[in-house]
Amino acid sequence: MEISGKIIAVLPIATGQGKNGTWRSQDYVLETGDQYPKKVCFNFFGDKIEQFPLAIDDSVTVSFDLESREYNGRWFTSVRAWKAEKGAVSAAPAPSSTPVSSFDVTPGAGEGSDLPF
Numbered sequence: 001m002e003i004s005g006k007i008i009a010v011l012p013i014a015t016g017q018g019k020n021g022t023w024r025s026q027d028y029v030l031e032t033g034d035q036y037p038k039k040v041c042f043n044f045f046g047d048k049i050e051q052f053p054l055a056i057d058d059s060v061t062v063s064f065d066l067e068s069r070e071y072n073g074r075w076f077t078s079v080r081a082w083k084a085e086k087g088a089v090s091a092a093p094a095p096s097s098t099p100v101s102s103f104d105v106t107p108g109a110g111e112g113s114d115l116p117f
Helices: none
Strands: 002-018 021-031 039-045 059-071 074-086
Antiparallel strands (some): 002 021
């Protein structure tokens, strides 16, 4: 999956110790450029943090995977990014210039139908 927008927050790197050694994760918040902008928090894990360095105000297209997992009866969803392309934000689709079809509102246009209006 992909999403495009502008980076509005870069959160601190989180680290921990797992069964396979030390791990690192960094979260970012992206805001889409839609008519009604959405904010999406995603993360890079491990070496991807250095491979795709992002900063506030960077315009990016992020490729990611969604994954949900259950823990103690609760479900958690992660947005794990695997690629980011700077300056590759695709523009929002342009509004259609095709005119919207109009209804015939002349008296008697609906005669013969079963509708009460």
